[in-house]
Amino acid sequence: MPTLSRTPSYVDIDFTLKGQFGKSSFRPQQREIINAALGGKDIFVQAATSFGKSLCFQLPAVIDNGITIVVSPLLSLMMNQVEALRASSINANTLSSQISPLERDRIYKDLQSGHPRTRLLYVTPELCSQLRFRDKLHVVYKQHELARIVVDEAHCISEWGHDFRRDFKLLSWFRDAFPEVPIMCLTATANDQVRRDVLATLGLNKTPDRLEIFATGAFRPNLHIEVRFTKDEDDMRLSNFVAWLRSVYDRRRQETRLSELREAGERVENVPGVIYTISRDECESLASQLRKEGIGARHFHAKLSTKEKEEVLGNWVNNVPGYDVIVATTAFGMGIDKNNVRFVVHWRIPKSFEGYYQEAGRAGRDGNAAYCFLYYSREDMERITNFVSRDRSRDSTQKNGQARVRSLHRLIEYCETTNECRHAAITSYFGEKERPACEDACDFHKDAQDLQQRYLRGLASDEYICTQRELGDFQVGALDYDEYAWDDYNH
Numbered sequence: 001m002p003t004l005s006r007t008p009s010y011v012d013i014d015f016t017l018k019g020q021f022g023k024s025s026f027r028p029q030q031r032e033i034i035n036a037a038l039g040g041k042d043i044f045v046q047a048a049t050s051f052g053k054s055l056c057f058q059l060p061a062v063i064d065n066g067i068t069i070v071v072s073p074l075l076s077l078m079m080n081q082v083e084a085l086r087a088s089s090i091n092a093n094t095l096s097s098q099i100s101p102l103e104r105d106r107i108y109k110d111l112q113s114g115h116p117r118t119r120l121l122y123v124t125p126e127l128c129s130q131l132r133f134r135d136k137l138h139v140v141y142k143q144h145e146l147a148r149i150v151v152d153e154a155h156c157i158s159e160w161g162h163d164f165r166r167d168f169k170l171l172s173w174f175r176d177a178f179p180e181v182p183i184m185c186l187t188a189t190a191n192d193q194v195r196r197d198v199l200a201t202l203g204l205n206k207t208p209d210r211l212e213i214f215a216t217g218a219f220r221p222n223l224h225i226e227v228r229f230t231k232d233e234d235d236m237r238l239s240n241f242v243a244w245l246r247s248v249y250d251r252r253r254q255e256t257r258l259s260e261l262r263e264a265g266e267r268v269e270n271v272p273g274v275i276y277t278i279s280r281d282e283c284e285s286l287a288s289q290l291r292k293e294g295i296g297a298r299h300f301h302a303k304l305s306t307k308e309k310e311e312v313l314g315n316w317v318n319n320v321p322g323y324d325v326i327v328a329t330t331a332f333g334m335g336i337d338k339n340n341v342r343f344v345v346h347w348r349i350p351k352s353f354e355g356y357y358q359e360a361g362r363a364g365r366d367g368n369a370a371y372c373f374l375y376y377s378r379e380d381m382e383r384i385t386n387f388v389s390r391d392r393s394r395d396s397t398q399k400n401g402q403a404r405v406r407s408l409h410r411l412i413e414y415c416e417t418t419n420e421c422r423h424a425a426i427t428s429y430f431g432e433k434e435r436p437a438c439e440d441a442c443d444f445h446k447d448a449q450d451l452q453q454r455y456l457r458g459l460a461s462d463e464y465i466c467t468q469r470e471l472g473d474f475q476v477g478a479l480d481y482d483e484y485a486w487d488d489y490n491h
């Protein structure tokens, strides 16, 4: 059996952090995770969005001998990470449908050499099942150069997870084929059941003394979380959102703030944000309505060409005027790492609790205050429930179907609850016992009475919903969901 040459203990990880990644210090727990990885442990990391999980495998990959294989569900996520690593002069590549045949051959030759120059290779789970790729990994393994397998967004392995993907289950092959090669898996959104399932599927639970679990909790104290109530008959979303954004602009126009902005070379309207909608049509029409209100909004969904997507994303990331707000479907999500996103708005209730929090987690990655609103109506709740039930019977496994329905029910419950801290509801959903120190970072803590009144005034009554349900008003189709907004995945 090939044994891997592990990194010597005198390696200075602070030096690599500064020199190669340009960061001055580790965030809490990153050092411990990286040291455990360098010690050859299997690792499960569950940490909040924007924690800095990527560094936990990228830094060891730079230090360790050999190549690190990173399995990732999304093309956009891979491309972003590869670009960022290359910008730090790290030899990173991706083997995906996005690269040219020439580039692909070059990478396969690199693997075939047994001593690849590539330090991090990003691949899809689908590729990991292909014989050609597996054969090349065996060559590398025999040369003791397979340093680590990383499974990013590891909740996709579990049928109990909201984003289950069948090909992730087949990753169990890695432990069987390369028993000594350490495996690291990372996620922001796993409850206990998902975690157990991930560890069992990857075979990590069979060797508990090799395994270290790091769970830092889901609480993001800088996110101000609110649910805003509305109904079809008196839909206030647009006026409410525009009024809120204008009030933010007005605050930025006040004298002291304005001079600070001038000094920083920032525009008043450069308040970057994302609005999540569910249908492509709504995504386009809302962006256009916002432009009519003088807001620099652009739409983003799975049906845009790669060139269009790159243009919208690039201009938004670079704070170009006219690209302040992205109106997107879920095609825009994981892997978006813009640090000054000041708000994430859910225009309608999303399909799952985990999806909601993952998307909200795009906000405030610089640690400064950011706002997360979810516009909730009972009519949407009915529509999305019908949609998820249909989806369940169509293409998911029985377990996964149940898990999705349960996740949506918990999200509905969360929206309809007015007597509890939002952050506490979220961390409790992810199985955490400790109450987060929210202070006033949610609608309940800001003004519980106002929340209760908005709830009573804002929603359609149960009787009305019952009648409309009987009339068949909430059947799937009424909203034209961007079902495979997920078609960004590399199927």
Ligand SMILES: Nc1ncnc2c1ncn2[C@@H]1O[C@H](COP(=O)(O)OP(=O)(O)OP(=O)(O)O)[C@@H](O)[C@H]1O
Pocket (backbone or CB within 6 Å): 023, 024, 025, 026, 027, 030, 047, 048, 049, 050, 051, 052, 053, 054, 055, 187, 188, 334, 335, 337, 339, 361, 362, 365
């Ligand atoms: N020690 C550090 N010092 C400064 N910035 C850091 C540090 N570690 C990570 N970051 C930055 O934090 C941001 C978030 O990191 P990363 O994308 O790895 O988050 P994540 O934990 O994967 O979050 P998500 O699950 O939301 O994608 C990145 O811009 C990254 O460069």
